[in-house]
Amino acid sequence: MCGIHGLIQLDGRAVESQWLTAMGDITAHRGPDDEGQHIDGDCGIAMRRLSIIDLSGGHQPLSSADGQVWLVCNGEIYNYRELRQELIARGHSFKTHSDSEVLLQGYLAWGDAVVERLNGMFDFALWDARSRRLLIGRDPLGVKPLYVLQDGQRLGFATEAKALLKLPGVRAELNREALPDYLHLGYVPAPLSLFKGIRKLPPATLLSVQGGQVKEWRYWRLSDQNVRVDRTATREDWLARTREHLERAVRMQMVADVPIGAFLSGGVDSSAVVAYMAQQSSQPIRTYAIGFEGGAAETLYNELPFARQVSQLFGTEHHEIVVKPDVVGLLPKLLWHMDEPLADSAFITTYLVSQFARQDVKVILSGVGGDELFGGYRRYLGDHYAAKWGAIPGPLRRVASAVAGYLPADRHAKWLNVLRLAKGFIQTAELDSDSRYRHYVQVLGREGVKALLLDGAGTHDALGAALAAAPRSDALTRLLAVDAETQLPDDLLMLTDKMSMAVSLECRVPLLDPELVAMAASMPADIKIAGGQLKHVLKAALAEKLPQDILHRAKRGFGTPMGAWLKASLQPLLQGLLAPEVIRARGWLAPEPVQRLMAEHQAAKADHTDVLLALLNLEVWARLYLDGRDPASLADEFHAMLKR
Structure with a gap:
């Protein structure tokens, strides 16, 4: 785990070492253990390293035996041992025991297609001096971020946008094109960023620079071309597959040469991760939970009793922190680390619990991604309840719709939150599925955005583009694919990466294992959500591991009041x-x-x-x-x- 950065001069000028040093210094929190750079005339690649695997031998940049191909890589490749053995059988020799070196040797064996063999979270930059070609890329789900700056003279890249601001002649300016989407969704969707002239490389994307020519392409996405819903398997088949993939994903992601732990909220996802970690370990798993001091609103977000219950069940070495956060003091620091603002208060909680866990461990496993894979959000029930709504006589529906606009709403008070949810459903019940989904995920409607902005609502619509590209074979899989293209990488995974790395903590997300994602994408909607029960198959698969009151308790997001x-x-x-x-x-x-x-x-x-x-x-x-x-x-x- 680390941060990478670099630059290639499109006009042929030489890269200067101090530019790379400045980029690395501003992101030293991502890699306090080591740093390195390689410059070859007009191209320079560099990194800051947080040592997790092969602590003494994994220095980067890594190079091929002949010194012609160089690599910097951020993240972890979980199937590196299997790939290493395959490459050794093909005659490749390794200098280190680092997981990253399999990407380098894999490139020598399979070229750009190496990314299709990797199971992991990563962004990387590879310089091939033989062809004077730079290749950068990002993992399939976008667990690791990567920003790109391109003008007429150069192309720069970095794990954090702030590193690109250290390049000569670059200054921070607002990207007015990104503002409408930010106000609409509460985050800035790729490929946009809120910095003018800087963009995000989308998930599952490669970019090459050769002879002054820049090419960019997607190597994977959830689409009609690669998602085939399997309607032949039985419910019991799906339960077995889910258990098998969960066990394998957690086992693979527990590999580390440093202390490891898990976030534990007592929800289904984090509890599932801890359950399978405990199954794999001969020692008690270290778990970390957070709660809030205060009144009724804080109590509503306090999940510590559930976390304790799961901890006791699996005999974990449990650690709790109860906070009354100094939000005013934290906001500037955390938004500096985030690079871009967002409307998800989970970035505060994630930072605080990461800071707490970092006192003991260097690697943490999280349950992020379970809702997107197995159908855990209320918005996925839109079609289910719309059908029931349609059975109500028209006059009653019209009365309810008229009354809904006057209902009070407050998510931090129990009954006002019920009214908030009822109000939202009634106001969207007559919409088509795509429009209803948009209403559920938006921070502010597009008409509201237009009213806010002095120069109108803009033309870019990331959500519309994701809906247009999503598979249509299964209604729920379609919505899950849109989430995987938008909110998951650009909100949840972005804040998870930035807030954990702010304290030099590597956060792994086993529920987003690529093979587990592919399995879940092939699962029919009526298996994932049966009879209106969110995460039906996941809960059923875990029924022998977790108690019913954990599996079926009311959902509460990992945020703040x-x-x-x-x-x-x-x-x-x-x-x-x-x-x-x-x-x-x-x-x-x-x-x-x-x-x-x-x-x-x-x-x-x-x-x-x-x-x-x-x-x-x-x-x-x-x-x-x-x-x-x-x-x-x-x-x-x-x-x-x-x-x-």
Whole structure:
């Protein structure tokens, strides 16, 4: 695990070492153990290393025996031992025991197609001096991020966008094209980034530069071409396959030469990971959980009793942290690490529990991805309940629709949250499946975005593009594929990577093992979600390992009671950072709609937690990157706002 970065001069000029050094210094948190670079005239590749496998011998860049091919790689390749044996049988010799070297030797054996043989999370850069060709790439699900800067003279790449800002002549500017999608979805979808001139390399994508020509292509995606829903297997077949793939994925991802642990919330996904880890280990597994101090809203997000129950069941070495986070002090620091703002408060929780776990371990396993694979979100039930809604007499439906607009909503109060969910369903029940899905995942509707922006809503629509490319053979698989193309890599996996690496902790996601993903994609919807039960097959497969009250308890996201905080302790910060004069000075948004959103949220007329957090974090990001403010000085300024 590390961070990679580099540069190729399209105009043939030589790369200077100090440029690579500056890029590495700004991302030293990703690799405090080691660093290295290789420059060959107009191309330079470099890395910062967090040593996990082959601690003494895995220095990068790695090179071929003749010194003609060089590699830097971030992440882990879990099937490296199998690939290593295959390559040795073909006559290849290895200098190290590093997992990354199989990518280098695999390239020598199979060329660009090596990526199709890798099971892992990675981004990499490979310089082939024989053909003067640079190849960079990203893993199939986008677990590891990769940013690209390209202008007429050069192409730079880095695991974090801030490294590209260290190149000569580059300065942070807002990408106005990305702003509509950010306000619509609460994150910036690939290939866009919020920095002008910098883009994300999408998941499962390779990019080559040779002779001044840049080529980019996808090598895999969930589509009609490679997703075949298997309707011949029985329910028992699927249960057996699910158990087999879970066991194999967790076993493969437990390989490390350093201490390893697991995040444990007491939910189905993290509990499944811990269950299979315990099965594989002769020693107690180290588990880490987080809870919040405070009132009713904080209690709603406190999952510690469930985590304790699972810990006791599997005899883990359990560690808990109960926090009342200094959100005002954390926001500048964490958004600096994030590179881009987002509306998912889970980045705060992920950072705090990562920081806690890093005191003991260097590698952590997480349950991220289980909802996307096995159907764990309420939005996947849209078609199921729409059919029931259609059976209600028309006059009653019309009355309910008229009343729904007046229902209060607040996700941090039990009954107001029920009304929020009912309101959302009723308002979308008559829509087609794609439109209903969009409504469920959006932070703000496209008409609302248009009203907010001074220059209109823009033309880019990442969600529309993902829906157009998604498979149509199975309605649920279609929605899961859209999630895998958008929210999963650009929100959940992005924050997981950035927040764990902020404290130099490697976070692995075994539920996103490529073979497990392929198996889940081939599973029919009525197996994944049977009779309206989310994650039906996963829960059934785990029935002999986990108690029923864990398998069937109410779902709670891994976030914070941010909506409640915005009404109370964080209200002065919200009012200060989104004041009309501040918004006018930026020149991006209309102040009046922002004030209306704040007023409606405060009065519980609507739950605007996500869009208000998106707007708040956008302003913090602008002060950090566009205004060049230091995170510590911003934290002091924000604390002063609370005292006024």
